Amino acid sequence: MITKTQIFRSFIALLGIIGVSIQIKQSGFGMLLYYTTLSNVLVFSFLIYLIYKEAKSGAIKTDPKLLRLKGGITMAIMITFLVYHFLLAPRVKAHDYYTLRNFLVHYIVPLSLMVDTLILDRQRIYRWFDPITWTSLPLIYFAFALFNGLVLKWTIPGSADNPFPYFFININKYGVGYVAVNTIGIAIAYLAVGYLFLFIKRYVGPHIK
Template structure:
């Protein structure tokens, strides 16, 4: 347990440092990025989990926490996947090859995903969980589009500011296309959620007793 706690603390610390560097260097407008929000979600959950496990034992004895952790896993997984395949190819070398970028887009996300895959109990999720997990990214997309169209809060470093990402830029693509883009990503998110569900039926810790 001590080794697991230490590992989770290191992953959380990577998230804290990465987000801290983002905000320190570019301001609180960075909080409008999905990447930053999902990393905050990750390290906040990990710190809570470390404290919870200190009092109650392994997360593998709590079905509710395991399912919540699945939601957090998917939230940070989309950060890594969307960035690597959609945004990284467009990034300037100096914006890609730096420690803060790797901390929030690769190190913290992959660290958390591996935690879920390897340490968490097998067969932890219910069939409908991947559907409910989409509420987080859909909520973000709704807010991000609202910000771009109405609030127009500036986003540091975003070429499409006040839109955080090019694929939700209503001015460039139109609202219908942006909604289609969001639904495509949400659909891929659901598929990814069910893939996680299937993988967790085969991979993870063996633990028969669970307190619900």
């Protein structure tokens, strides 16, 4: 029997697939070099696995390792929303901002997964060090993005800072100090949001012993 939770998660996964598919169809596979695209792929891939696992083995609400991993993936997609909305959106022209693909990958999928994790996942499941572990995902991406910009130089579709995906890590244009400050600032903000998320999840969500 298909549950409401599975239907909701299937819907989020479908929206993620649609958003990424539109990106790739319109701009090519180089879109996979963006953190936004990769985080959306991570979300819909994990949700598909989650739906399959629940259908095969039953509810996953009591699986702490899986839920903690889901918390990390939720934070990974939330930084997509936060960085885009506060750092990138002000630089985007109206005709690029008000598009289906933009709203799907930057707003709808991130916020939908956050609602899913907050409301449906059990409370008091995360460990105190989880936000530190979660921060490794964007830092690994930053390292890859810098490596691409400095060494590989793969083309980033639509990026004004090509071969860097985002202006705040364009080390050639702004220098090491600027990029270091941005990286540290985003990492600290990510940690802060992660611990806020951990605190909220102590009181929000099903209470399962």
